[in-house]
Amino acid sequence: MNTRHVLIAGGGYVGMYTAFRLQKALRKELKRGEVTITIVDPRSYMTYQPFLPEAAAGNLEPRHVVVSLRAVLPRVKVITGRIVSVDHANRTARIEPRAGDVYDLGYDELVVALGSVARTLPIPGLAQHGIGFKQVEEAIQLRNHVLDRLDVAESTTSEAVRQRALSFVFVGGGYAGVEALAELEDMARYACRYYENVRPEDMRWVLVEAADRILPEVGEDMGRYTVRALRERGIDVKLGTLLESCVDGKVILSDGSSFESDTIVWTAGVKANPVLAETDLPRDKQGRVRTEPDLRVVGVEHAWAAGDSAAVPDLTGPPGALTSPSAQHAVRQAKVLGDNVARSLRGKLLQDYRHKHVGSVASLGLHKGVAQVYGIKLKGWLAWFMHRTYHVSRMPTFNRKTRIVADWTLRLFFHREIVSLGSLQRPREEFERSALPRQVPPAAPEDREPQRLGTGGN
Template identity: 55%
Template sequence: MPESAPQSPGHTAGNRERPRIVVVGGGHTGLTAALRLQSRLEDGEATITLIDSQPHMTYQPFLPEAAAGSVEPRHVVVPLRESLRRCEVLTASVTCINHAERELTATMACGREEHIEYDILVVVPGSISRALPIPGLGEEGVGFKTIGEAIYLRNHVLSRLDAAATTSDPQQRRKLLTFMFVGGGYAGIEAMAELESMARYATRNYPTIDVGDMRWILVEAMDRIMPEVSEPMGVYTRHRLQERGIEVKLNTTAKTMEGGHVVLSDGDEFDTDTIAWTAGVKPHPMLEESDLPRDGKGRVQCTAKLQVDGMQDVFAAGDCAAVPDLTSSDPEALCGPSAQHAVRQARVLADNIIAVLRQRPLTDYRHKYSGSVAGLGLFQGAAEVYGIKLKGFPAWLLHRAYHLAKMPTASRKARIMGDWLMELPLPRQVVALGGLHEPRSEFVKAANTRGLPSERSQAG
């Protein structure tokens, strides 16, 4: 039997009548693959189980707009059970993969540990923030990969304006109004640009705070920002940010952040109450507890057919997978960790799983990077698609149109479009809801406060 058309794996995992496909990871890659599988597999051809620690998929390109209030946070997440009607969805954390036994271990949401057998495994857990051993980072920093982190940053930035408007201490005020982002890739640039745009708009409601009172600092270790696009577009983006008063520090790293006191490698020192970390990602640590082959960066080693090296019934894609880039002249080139590759890989992966089940030839993944689009705040953007460069409003419009088209499910597309249309006649909503992060604090305070004697006697 040729490698591209292996025997159906239905004989494994207890000789089940139908092969079981288990998808580890419910992010954009996992959801896209599961949607394609459930729509293209015939009834009774296989069972599909998707496992993720969250009951929803987060569309990360919309996190900056959710943080800035342009999009309702609930609209950038897709409930997995709502979308995957023909799949079994388990809210659980996978802690170990033992492919030798075709079994994985998962801790369910209720805390119970279970061992789950599979015939075909899809490994798409994604990535997590890549933190560095910088003193104070763990205590002072916050990432920007989840909806929780995005909303926290939004509330935090607005609450700093509230605090700065009420303090009479100039040193404390400078600290409150200083915002630092570390990492000049797409995630960092878009997050900072959207939040700065939001804060700039919010200062209209603070008579004692001027836009010039705020200090926004972007720290990047490389000699340029946005390496995903050509250097001229990166320079254009840097100039647009600098025109807005944002300090862009290239070839610079953070040496310490202890207590909010930042020391940079260029000698600059300042105090800040806001440190956002967007300096890269690394494969999900769950992969360390598996017997899958991985490269030096911890990614699962794959063939161009998205099969894990040496394993015909295990597939991987997305940020956690090292997939050969067949469009490159360099035989060692790998596909970059971008949403553009991840979604297209998910479709090829699903089609190849169906090919395995039906004993048909598999397809190589081949996609030439078409370009990137970025939002830089309301009505501002930068884009480079198939060599065509767009700036300002046209790029911002393309950014929104592209990501709206890529957002899974028609329901979420309609809701996001509604959010944008409501933005046109109505002012932006710039209110901090800090109580969301500690919802029980007021009740706990009330419950631990002794009432007056008359109140206690009535209660008795």
Template identity: 55%
Template sequence: MLQPAHILVVGGGYVGMFAARRLSRKLSPRAARITVVNPQPTMTYQPFLPEAAAGSIEARHVVVPLRRMLPGCRVIVGEVSFADHQRRVATIAPPQGPAFELPYDILVLAPGSITRTLPVPGLAEHGIGFKNIGEAIYLRNHVLSRLDAAAATDDPARRRRALTFVFVGGGYSGVEGCAELADMTRSALRYYPELSADELRWLLVEATNRIMPEVGVGLSAYVAQRMVRRGIEVRLGTRVTSMVGGHVVLSDGEEFPAETVVWTAGVRANPLAARSGLPVDRTGRLRCDAELRVWGVPAAWGAGDSAAVPDLSVPGDATCAPTAQHAVRQARRLADNLVRELRGRPLRPYRHANAGSVASLGLHQGAAEIYGIRMRGLVAWLVHRAYHLMMVPTVNRKARVAADWALALLFRREIVPLAQVQAPRRDWAVAAHTPAPAGAGVLPEPLVSRRAARQPAGPPRREPPAS
């Protein structure tokens, strides 16, 4: 009797989770065993990170538990450090314990992208990432803590430093994150009578000549104009050249202190494919054909941000952009083609029709371009929410997100910071290492006597023999 094929899915993001879910539904346990390896036990719906950071959505509602989504699959929390495809063995490094090898028959490589950084002095020490839910929660608490710090001082220089917020990178993450958090701070000022809106300074720094390159030029210009009208400075054709000690230096010569610098300047391919000796392009993305198979490598598949998949909707040698829209669609096609190959059927190429783009510019403001139709303002904002509510996985998460939005219509924006999350063991460490005051923990004399009187008499105490 033939053994079921072992399919190893590396990555639990859009491609990994949706492909594994579709494979488990189409293949019986006798046909295939599916293992998903991901550094976290959850999948993050990244388009909701800006709203989670701004408090419009509960942070737990932005992540989806992989084990709940993939009941027919084995989920391993760990990182694949190397894939020896010739031996069909992957090396997995779990969060604790030694690394181990896991044999497989078919490889689906979808580890996603990682943050692209540049050699900017001070970036590692003072920059804040914005790619996962932990960074979103940290950023929210940090921004609110800067309001507290500014309200607690009368030093103008100290206040300017605390109330200057910089986003580096004008893609979706930078634009939406900057707009949402700027809205949050303005909303929070009603609770800070010591501060005024004029003291807040928000900057979006973009190295190219326009923001949001994924949308058309006209819509990109509209987004920039709306952000300026909402009090956000948009610096195009400008780079951050240094941020040593929290002192930000721009390529146009301006210098200023800032305690908040958020890095959203793009992503790059996960280096796993190149490290494993699989074919990659000049940017390090896994080279795949239109059927989502790895070029020249049998039983290996790839899709998503770290895969260079031909874009058949445009002429030339273009590849699909690293977007969530592509990732979700590629996951379906990859799973279907893998099933077709196992059953000896012809494969189908990945071809898509671009549905458009949606973006939130803060509360009740948005920009959208759906099938060539441009929308702005409140209508675009509603379309943005409707689209992402439809796309977020599971009915459970849809209902929770919808409930968050409904409560936000009835009550003011939640601005409670959870500062203890930044260093949860700090108070315990202080308590555990502080010497107890004299007499602490010693029972009063009468109480000691009463307890001793209630104790039954034990055997007589024997003295140790003399040495």
């Protein structure tokens, strides 16, 4: 018996949902051993990225915005590791597992769903001090970090340390940057009621965007409204501005302003996964795999691609148009891709991917949002509610949908959680303190008056 092996490179939304559709469509073939499916990803779970801002703000339990690949794909082999190169001419992918030696894995059908990575620039200090916002680990770290900075500001006697701790910079005015900033500012503003010496007006929140507008996906009018809404909350929105340096936390902007900050979040765009450069598949100028409308790789047999790593023709747009790298397209492309791979294995006709972008929604914090759907512009509570409704409907599995709705429901009756678990990033710190010889800080000079914290309240 000639078993067909389908290799799915990437376990994000496209990769996971393609495997899920294949698992369902090829149930009989999998049971008879005629087809095997393998999915490879550095993480053993899929992260639903549109919910990361809410997870960072504490509105959702972080575990509820991820889906275990092994739990939802019982008939699929899951390899936790990285694909470092692909030789499609010889149907071979090189795998770097989490531990152990690199090895080659053969396949018959290849699905490229590697997604995108943060598009960084050679800005001095960015690699050392910047924080990304594409994975659930980064959302958890950022939440803990922001709350930890409030603790630092409450406890220090140094005004310079206090101002640095209470300065938060977000670079990038797309979905990720605006939603993350808005949700975290909302959370931090709420948390201030539990601090004696930290008030909302003490914090400095800055959004830096190189273009002259933010959130282009929701239209120019809604973008201008968002700028006004953020500025009314005291957020400093700097348009047409670049981050020039952040060495040692000193932020220098192209408008001539400079200040110190412990928090520099980089959300200024994404790029195709650089692993694609290590393949023999055709790519466009942006490094994405070029596909036909039915999601087959252009000019290559037995290779497929979708999502942020693919340049997919937009049949609803003008000639030459490509679909945008959005969750809306990824959700639908994954379903067509899974069905088409199954059809191909059975020798059936394929279907083209065709979806007209219906609009976009964005959250700006609790009960605040903007949206433009089918040409209708919405803002405030209704847009926020639409954002939640749409994304929970796209969250994979009934289990996760239920847990997310339960999280939201509980938030109606209980206060926000504002506990900082910063020790998660430093789990051995206390043990090391116990194991190493104790060092007592030098005493203050005798003529120095004892420092006292301020007594300002809310």
